[in-house]
Amino acid sequence: MSTQALDAKTTVSKFRLSGGASGIVIALIVLIVALGVASPRFLSVGNLTDITRQAVFVAIIAFGATLVIAMRGIDLSVGSTLAFTGLIAADLMNRGFNPFVSVAASLAVGTLIGIVNGVLVAKVRIADFIVTMAMMVITRGLIMVYTEGIPLTGLSNPSFQAFGQGFVGFVPMPVLVTILTFAAVYFLLYQTRFGRYTLSIGSNPEAARLVGIRIDRVKIAVYALTGFLAALSGVLLTSRLEAAMPEAGEGYELDVIAAVVMGGTSLAGGKASLLGTAAGAVLMAVVRNGLNILNVNTFWHQVVIGAIILLAVCADKFGGRSRDT
Amino acid sequence: MxxxxxxxxxxxxxxxxxxxxxxxxxxxxxxxxxxxxxxxxxxxxxxxxxxxxxxxxxxxxxxxxxxxxxxxxxxxxxxxxxxxxxxxxxxxxxxxxxxxxxxxxxxxxxxxxxxxxxxxxxxxxxxxxxxxxxxxxxxxxxxxxxxxxxxxxxxxxxxxxxxxxxxxxxxxxxxxxxxxxxxxxxxxxxxxxxxxxxxxxxxxxxxxxxxxxxxxxxxxxxxxxxxxxxxxxxxxxxxxxxxxxxxGGSLAKQFPTKTSPGADPILKVEGLSRRGAFDNVNFELHEGEILGVAGLEGSGKSRLLRALFGDGASDSGRILLKGRSISIGSISGAMNNGIAFLPAERKTEGIFAEHSVGWNLTASSLSKFGGVRLDRRAERIQCINHIRKMGIKSEGPQQPIGKLSGGNQQKVLLARWLLTEPDVLLLEEPTRGIDIKAKADVYQLIASSAQTGKGIIVVSSDNTELLGLCHRILVMFEGEAVGMLDSASASEETIASLSIQRT
Amino acid sequence: MKRSFCNSLAAGLLAAVVLPGVAFAADYGAVFPGILMDKVIPPTGKEAKPQVKTNRPLKVGFLPTAMDTYYQRVLAGVKEEIDRAGGPSTIQLLVQAPKSQSATDDQVRTMEAWINERVDAIAVALYNEGALEPLIRRATEAGIPVFLFNSPVADDPYYVSDIGYDQSDGGRAQAQWIVDNYKDKGEVKIAVLEGLPGPHTAQRMKGFNEVLSKYPNLKIVAKQPAGWVRAQGLTVTENMLTAHPDVDILVALYDEMALGGLQALKARKLNGKIAIVGYENMKEANDAIKVGDFAATVDTGAKEEGRNIIRAVEQFVMKGEGVPKKIFVAPKTYDAKNIGTFDPADYIYVAKNTK
The missing domain is CATH 3.40.50.300 (P-loop containing nucleotide triphosphate hydrolases)
Structure with a gap:
C-alpha cells in the first residue's frame, strides 16, 4: 500500500474517532435549525445561554454515566444522590458552615455513595441494577426522613449563590464548571490508563481480567466518579435554586441514560462517546426549551420528548452504521 | 456414480x-x-x-x-x-x-x-x-x-x-x-x-x-x-x-528447528497442588526451553497453567522463579513477576473486539507508556514495530482487530504478551482455530522467543503440535503429572497412552 | 367477615333512609367556622352512619398523597385540634405518606392495613378520580368512616365528608387578584406555570379562566407545565420569557413553581417588575411578598383543613352527629397590602402548653 493510501486511512479513522457522535450531532443541528425557523427568538444569545445552563445538571452526571455504561454497568442512584448531596450542602450552610467546607463535604458524600455502589457491585458482586436501585430508594428515603418533604431554603451566602448563578465573563458559572468537567472526564477516558481499562472491561470483561486489570478497583473508581459528579450537579442545582429540594433529581437517572445512549455509547459496553453524551444532554434541554417556546400543549410534552429520544437513537444507528460493520 | x-x-x-x-x-x-x-x-x-x-x-x-x-x-x-x-x-x-x-x-x-x-x-x-x-x-x-x-x-x-x-x-x-x-x-x-x-x-x-x-x-x-x-x-x-x-504450493516446513535450551532453570515448580484440580506437580523449566503439557480435557493441564498465572490459587507447593521463591496470588502479581499468559479462547478471553489492533496490542503493558497521560505516540511506534516484527497482516495499529483473520489476531495477542517482556510465557492452545500458514508463523514466533532465553510452557490438545514444537512434554492425568517425555524420543502413541492410562 | 358485611349493608340501608333529613337540618357554622354552605351537596346514602365510639384513644388514620410543605401544614392543624380535643389519649393519630405524589398503590396498601387493624376513622387525600374507591367502600362496609381532604375529585358515594376547599376557588382567587389590580391597565400579558396534567391543574385553571375570560385585555400568552417543582419552574420560566419577553404577570398554580420562576426573574433582574402570583402561601412565598418579589399568593387554609378533619371526626365518631358532605372554606389572597395580617403561627404546630 502506498504511503498516500495509508495517510488517507489514518485521516478517515481519526475523523471517525471524533465523529463517533455523528448521529446525535446531526439530530441536534437539525433540531436547532428547525426551532430557529419556527421561532426567531430561539437562536438569541440569551436563549442559547439558558439552554446550556439548563442542560448542565443532566450533562455533568451523564459524563460519569458514560463511563459506567461503557463499562457495561448502570447507575440508577444518580438522581437521589444529587438531591441528597444538595441537601447536605444546604444543611451544613444553614448550620453556619463555610460554603466551601459545605460543598467539599457534599462532594465527599457523593463520592462515598459511589464507592459504596462500586464495592457492592465489584466486591460483593450484586447486580449493578439492584445495587443502584436500592441506593436510589435509600437515599431518597433518607432525604424524606430528614426534611419531611419540606425544602431547605435561606441559602443567602453570595459565594455559594455565585457557584450556580454567577458568570465568568459572559459564560455562566455552571456552564464553565461543566466544560471543565467535560475536559477532565475526556482526559480520563481517552488519555489515561484508567479510561482504557474502563473501556476494556466493557468490551470484554474476561479478557480484561486476563491482561491483569484490577477490575474491582476500576469499577469502584468509575462509580465513585459518578457519585462525585452527581454531587457536583446537586450542589450546582441547589445553588441555582437557592434551595435544596427533597424531590430534586427525580427521573434524572433516566434522562442521564437517555443522554448517554443518544450520544452513541452502547449499553453493551466497550465504546464511549463523551462528546455524544454532551450533545445528548443538550438535545434534551433543546427539546424542552422548544416545547416551552412554541407553547406546545401540556399533554403532548411527554410524547414529543419520547419520540425525539427514539429519533436521536435511530439517527445515531443510521449515522454509525459504517462503524459497526 | x-x-x-x-x-x-x-x-x-x-x-x-x-x-x-x-x-x-x-x-x-x-x-x-x-x-x-x-x-x-x-x-x-x-x-x-x-x-x-x-x-x-x-x-x-x-x-x-x-x-x-x-x-x-x-x-x-x-x-x-x-x-x-x-x-x-x-x-x-x-x-x-x-x-x-x-x-x-x-x-x-x-x-x-x-x-x-x-x-x-x-x-x-x-x-x-x-x-x-x-x-x-x-x-x-x-x-x-x-x-x-x-x-x-x-x-x-x-x-x-x-x-x-x-x-x-x-x-x-x-x-x-x-x-x-x-x-x-x-x-x-x-x-x-x-x-x-x-x-x-x-x-x-x-x-x-x-x-x-x-x-x-x-x-x-x-x-x-x-x-x-x-x-x-x-x-x-x-x-x-x-x-x-x-x-497452492508446498509448505517448506511446519515446525521450526529446535535449538537446545540453556542450563539454568528459570522456573521451578515443587509439589504444587490444588484440591480437585492438580496434585503434587513438580517440574523445571529452563531458559530457552519450550515445555509442552499434554492431557485430556479435565486432566488439570489448563488449571495448572492458569494457576501459574495467578488465576486460581494453589493450596500448597512452591514456585521458584530464577531460584527465588515467589507467591502468585493474583494475575497482576504474576505479571509483576514476569509471567505472561495467552488464553485458549481468543474471542471470549483474548481480544477486545470493538477496538483497534494497537489498543489490543498494548492492553497488558499500558504502564510502559507514560505516567498519568498515555504517550500515544510511543504506543503507536511500539505497535508498528511489533506488527512488522510479528508479521501481522493489517492496515496498521488503528485497524479494528475484528477485521483481522484468526491467525493474525492470535499474533496480536502473542505480541501483547511479548511486549510485557516476560521471562516465562504460558501458552494455552496457541494455534486453535487458525490456518496452516498462520500456525507455522506462530510456531516460528514461539521458537524465536525461546531463543531469547524465555521459558515457555505450551498446553495443547494437539499432540503433533507438542511433539513438533516442544523440547519436553509433561503428561497429565487426573490432576497428576504422570510422565515427562523427551519429544525427540516420544511418539503420539506414548503421549496418548499416558494420557488415558488407567482407563 | 360475612356477618360484618351484612351488618354494614344493613347499616348502609338504614343510613340511606335516615340521613338525608338530618344532613341539612343542622347549623354547621358553629362547628366548622367559615364553612361555605353553598358547596355542600346532599349525601348519597351509602356513607357510613354516625356512631358513638367510646373506646379511647380513638385511632384515626391520616393519609396524604405525599408528605410536603402543604400537608405538613394540614398536619399541624390536625395535631392542634387533637390537643384541643384532649390529646393523644383521646385521639391517636396514625400518619402514613406514600413515597411520591402518584403512588396510589402505596395508599392502597396503607388503607388495607388500617381496615384490617379496625381503626376508628380514616382521613385520606385522593390524587386521582376514582382512586381508592374500592378501598373506601371496603372501609365503609367495615364500619370505618372515611373522610377525604384536599381531594379535587371526590366522586365516589361512600365517603362521609370532603374536607378542604374548592380548587377552582383557588384559581378564581388568583384571577380575581389580577382583575382587581390590572383590569384598567390596558393589554396585560400573562404566562402560566401549570402543574402536571391532572385534576388539580384542570380545576385551578378552570376557575382561573372563568374569571379572567370576562376581561379581554387580560391575555394568557403562554401556558406550560412545570411539574409542580421548583427546578422546572425555573427552566420553564426562562424558556417562556425567551418566547415572550414582554410578559407582565407570571402565574403559577403552586408556590414551588412560582419560587423557581422567581429565580429565573432574579437572574434577569426582573424580580418585582414582572408580577408573580403564586398559590398556597408557602412560607417562602409569604416572605417574597414582604420584600416585593412576589405580588400575591393564595392561601387555601391548609391548617384550617386539618382542624376541620378532627372536628368532623369528633362530631361523627364521638358525638354521633351528622356532618356536611362537603366542608369547604374560602381561599384567601395575600398581597403587599394585607400580608401583615397573616399570623406566621399558621405555618407550624403550636403545642398546647396549658391544659
Missing part, C-alpha cells in the same frame, strides 16, 4: 460480497451414505459454501439439487425442510435447557391436531424420542435432565447432532466438529459418523485436521480462493499433498 444415488448436487454455485468473489462456480456431488471431506485455508470459501447450503447466505448463481430435485434455499427453515442439517463450530445450544428441550427446540411436540404456541407439550413423548435418538441411534448415554451447559463439550456436540437428526436431516454438515475435542471423544465422533453413514445419511465434514479427514472421509474436496481445486478419493491423498493443494 449413479445419478439416482446422489443426495446433493451442486452446479456452478457462486457468491460475491461487494467486490470480492467469495465463491466462483462451485460444482460438487455428494452420494447417499458418503462422507465428504471439505478442506481449505481460512477464507478459501468453505464456510461461505456451507452457509449457502444451510440457508444463512443466499447464492448469487448456480443450482442446488437434493435427491435429484432442484431446491431453493433462502433461509435456514428451507434447508431444514429439504433435509440439510448443520452442526456449527460454535455450538448453538441453549445452555440452560436440558438435552430433550434442546433437541426439540423449535419443533416441540404438542397436544392437539394443529397445536398453537400455547398448546400443552407432550413432554414424555419428546423425552422418549430424544432417548431413542441418543441411545439407539448414537449409542451414547447422556443425562437428559441436566442443563446442557453443565455437560462436557463433547456431550453437547452429540446433543447437537441429535437435534439435527431429529429434524430428519439426510445431509449433515459438520463444521470443525473435533476442534475442541479430546482424543477419546474424537474417536466416538468417528464412530458416530460411521454409524450415520451405514444408516444412509450423507456427511460433509469440514476440518483443519487433515489426518482426521483422511481417516474419516471417503472423498476430499480441496478449496482455494473460492474455487474447488481438487476432488479426489481420500485413498489417493496424504497430508502433505493436501497442504500443497490448499496453499
Amino acid at each position: 449413479d445419478q439416482s444415488e446422489l443426495a446433493l448436487k451442486i452446479t456452478g454455485v457462486g457468491k460475491r460480497f461487494g467486490a470480492t468473489n467469495a465463491l466462483s462456480s462451485i460444482s460438487m456431488n455428494l452420494a447417499k451414505g458418503e462422507v465428504l471431506g471439505l478442506v481449505g485455508e481460512n477464507g478459501a470459501g468453505k464456510s461461505t459454501l456451507m452457509k449457502i447450503l444451510s440457508g444463512a447466505h443466499v447464492r448469487d448463481e448456480g443450482e442446488i439439487e437434493v435427491d435429484g430435485v432442484r431446491v431453493e434455499i433462502r433461509e435456514p427453515a428451507d434447508a431444514q425442510r429439504v433435509g440439510i442439517g448443520i452442526i456449527y463450530q460454535e455450538l448453538s445450544l441453549f445452555p440452560d435447557l436440558d438435552a430433550v428441550e434442546n433437541i426439540f427446540i423449535g419443533r416441540e411436540m404438542s397436544i392437539g391436531k394443529s397445536p398453537n404456541i400455547t398448546a400443552p407439550l407432550r413432554k414424555r413423548a419428546m423425552r422418549e424420542c430424544a432417548r431413542r435418538i441418543l441411545n439407539d441411534v448414537l449409542s451414547v448415554e447422556i443425562d437428559l435432565d441436566c442443563p446442557v451447559g453443565a455437560l462436557t463439550l463433547a456431550q453437547r456436540q452429540i446433543v447437537e447432532i441429535a437435534r439435527t437428526l431429529n429434524s430428519n436431516a439426510k445431509i449433515l454438515i459438520m463444521d470443525e466438529p473435533t476442534e475442541a475435542l479430546e482424543k477419546a471423544e474424537r474417536e466416538r465422533l468417528v464412530r458416530i459418523i460411521n454409524d450415520l453413514k451405514q444408516a444412509g445419511k450423507s456427511v460433509i465434514y469440514v476440518s483443519h485436521k487433515l489426518d482426521e479427514v483422511l481417516r474419516i472421509c471417503d472423498r476430499v474436496v480441496v478449496m482455494r480462493d473460492g474455487a474447488c481445486v481438487a476432488d479426489l478419493p481420500a485413498s489417493t491423498l496424504d497430508v502433505n499433498k493436501m497442504i500443497g493443494l490448499m496453499i
Whole structure:
C-alpha cells in the first residue's frame, strides 16, 4: 500500500474517532435549525445561554454515566444522590458552615455513595441494577426522613449563590464548571490508563481480567466518579435554586441514560462517546426549551420528548452504521 | 456414480460480497451414505459454501439439487425442510435447557391436531424420542435432565447432532466438529459418523485436521480462493499433498528447528497442588526451553497453567522463579513477576473486539507508556514495530482487530504478551482455530522467543503440535503429572497412552 | 367477615333512609367556622352512619398523597385540634405518606392495613378520580368512616365528608387578584406555570379562566407545565420569557413553581417588575411578598383543613352527629397590602402548653 493510501486511512479513522457522535450531532443541528425557523427568538444569545445552563445538571452526571455504561454497568442512584448531596450542602450552610467546607463535604458524600455502589457491585458482586436501585430508594428515603418533604431554603451566602448563578465573563458559572468537567472526564477516558481499562472491561470483561486489570478497583473508581459528579450537579442545582429540594433529581437517572445512549455509547459496553453524551444532554434541554417556546400543549410534552429520544437513537444507528460493520 | 444415488448436487454455485468473489462456480456431488471431506485455508470459501447450503447466505448463481430435485434455499427453515442439517463450530445450544428441550427446540411436540404456541407439550413423548435418538441411534448415554451447559463439550456436540437428526436431516454438515475435542471423544465422533453413514445419511465434514479427514472421509474436496481445486478419493491423498493443494504450493516446513535450551532453570515448580484440580506437580523449566503439557480435557493441564498465572490459587507447593521463591496470588502479581499468559479462547478471553489492533496490542503493558497521560505516540511506534516484527497482516495499529483473520489476531495477542517482556510465557492452545500458514508463523514466533532465553510452557490438545514444537512434554492425568517425555524420543502413541492410562 | 358485611349493608340501608333529613337540618357554622354552605351537596346514602365510639384513644388514620410543605401544614392543624380535643389519649393519630405524589398503590396498601387493624376513622387525600374507591367502600362496609381532604375529585358515594376547599376557588382567587389590580391597565400579558396534567391543574385553571375570560385585555400568552417543582419552574420560566419577553404577570398554580420562576426573574433582574402570583402561601412565598418579589399568593387554609378533619371526626365518631358532605372554606389572597395580617403561627404546630 502506498504511503498516500495509508495517510488517507489514518485521516478517515481519526475523523471517525471524533465523529463517533455523528448521529446525535446531526439530530441536534437539525433540531436547532428547525426551532430557529419556527421561532426567531430561539437562536438569541440569551436563549442559547439558558439552554446550556439548563442542560448542565443532566450533562455533568451523564459524563460519569458514560463511563459506567461503557463499562457495561448502570447507575440508577444518580438522581437521589444529587438531591441528597444538595441537601447536605444546604444543611451544613444553614448550620453556619463555610460554603466551601459545605460543598467539599457534599462532594465527599457523593463520592462515598459511589464507592459504596462500586464495592457492592465489584466486591460483593450484586447486580449493578439492584445495587443502584436500592441506593436510589435509600437515599431518597433518607432525604424524606430528614426534611419531611419540606425544602431547605435561606441559602443567602453570595459565594455559594455565585457557584450556580454567577458568570465568568459572559459564560455562566455552571456552564464553565461543566466544560471543565467535560475536559477532565475526556482526559480520563481517552488519555489515561484508567479510561482504557474502563473501556476494556466493557468490551470484554474476561479478557480484561486476563491482561491483569484490577477490575474491582476500576469499577469502584468509575462509580465513585459518578457519585462525585452527581454531587457536583446537586450542589450546582441547589445553588441555582437557592434551595435544596427533597424531590430534586427525580427521573434524572433516566434522562442521564437517555443522554448517554443518544450520544452513541452502547449499553453493551466497550465504546464511549463523551462528546455524544454532551450533545445528548443538550438535545434534551433543546427539546424542552422548544416545547416551552412554541407553547406546545401540556399533554403532548411527554410524547414529543419520547419520540425525539427514539429519533436521536435511530439517527445515531443510521449515522454509525459504517462503524459497526 | 449413479445419478439416482446422489443426495446433493451442486452446479456452478457462486457468491460475491461487494467486490470480492467469495465463491466462483462451485460444482460438487455428494452420494447417499458418503462422507465428504471439505478442506481449505481460512477464507478459501468453505464456510461461505456451507452457509449457502444451510440457508444463512443466499447464492448469487448456480443450482442446488437434493435427491435429484432442484431446491431453493433462502433461509435456514428451507434447508431444514429439504433435509440439510448443520452442526456449527460454535455450538448453538441453549445452555440452560436440558438435552430433550434442546433437541426439540423449535419443533416441540404438542397436544392437539394443529397445536398453537400455547398448546400443552407432550413432554414424555419428546423425552422418549430424544432417548431413542441418543441411545439407539448414537449409542451414547447422556443425562437428559441436566442443563446442557453443565455437560462436557463433547456431550453437547452429540446433543447437537441429535437435534439435527431429529429434524430428519439426510445431509449433515459438520463444521470443525473435533476442534475442541479430546482424543477419546474424537474417536466416538468417528464412530458416530460411521454409524450415520451405514444408516444412509450423507456427511460433509469440514476440518483443519487433515489426518482426521483422511481417516474419516471417503472423498476430499480441496478449496482455494473460492474455487474447488481438487476432488479426489481420500485413498489417493496424504497430508502433505493436501497442504500443497490448499496453499497452492508446498509448505517448506511446519515446525521450526529446535535449538537446545540453556542450563539454568528459570522456573521451578515443587509439589504444587490444588484440591480437585492438580496434585503434587513438580517440574523445571529452563531458559530457552519450550515445555509442552499434554492431557485430556479435565486432566488439570489448563488449571495448572492458569494457576501459574495467578488465576486460581494453589493450596500448597512452591514456585521458584530464577531460584527465588515467589507467591502468585493474583494475575497482576504474576505479571509483576514476569509471567505472561495467552488464553485458549481468543474471542471470549483474548481480544477486545470493538477496538483497534494497537489498543489490543498494548492492553497488558499500558504502564510502559507514560505516567498519568498515555504517550500515544510511543504506543503507536511500539505497535508498528511489533506488527512488522510479528508479521501481522493489517492496515496498521488503528485497524479494528475484528477485521483481522484468526491467525493474525492470535499474533496480536502473542505480541501483547511479548511486549510485557516476560521471562516465562504460558501458552494455552496457541494455534486453535487458525490456518496452516498462520500456525507455522506462530510456531516460528514461539521458537524465536525461546531463543531469547524465555521459558515457555505450551498446553495443547494437539499432540503433533507438542511433539513438533516442544523440547519436553509433561503428561497429565487426573490432576497428576504422570510422565515427562523427551519429544525427540516420544511418539503420539506414548503421549496418548499416558494420557488415558488407567482407563 | 360475612356477618360484618351484612351488618354494614344493613347499616348502609338504614343510613340511606335516615340521613338525608338530618344532613341539612343542622347549623354547621358553629362547628366548622367559615364553612361555605353553598358547596355542600346532599349525601348519597351509602356513607357510613354516625356512631358513638367510646373506646379511647380513638385511632384515626391520616393519609396524604405525599408528605410536603402543604400537608405538613394540614398536619399541624390536625395535631392542634387533637390537643384541643384532649390529646393523644383521646385521639391517636396514625400518619402514613406514600413515597411520591402518584403512588396510589402505596395508599392502597396503607388503607388495607388500617381496615384490617379496625381503626376508628380514616382521613385520606385522593390524587386521582376514582382512586381508592374500592378501598373506601371496603372501609365503609367495615364500619370505618372515611373522610377525604384536599381531594379535587371526590366522586365516589361512600365517603362521609370532603374536607378542604374548592380548587377552582383557588384559581378564581388568583384571577380575581389580577382583575382587581390590572383590569384598567390596558393589554396585560400573562404566562402560566401549570402543574402536571391532572385534576388539580384542570380545576385551578378552570376557575382561573372563568374569571379572567370576562376581561379581554387580560391575555394568557403562554401556558406550560412545570411539574409542580421548583427546578422546572425555573427552566420553564426562562424558556417562556425567551418566547415572550414582554410578559407582565407570571402565574403559577403552586408556590414551588412560582419560587423557581422567581429565580429565573432574579437572574434577569426582573424580580418585582414582572408580577408573580403564586398559590398556597408557602412560607417562602409569604416572605417574597414582604420584600416585593412576589405580588400575591393564595392561601387555601391548609391548617384550617386539618382542624376541620378532627372536628368532623369528633362530631361523627364521638358525638354521633351528622356532618356536611362537603366542608369547604374560602381561599384567601395575600398581597403587599394585607400580608401583615397573616399570623406566621399558621405555618407550624403550636403545642398546647396549658391544659
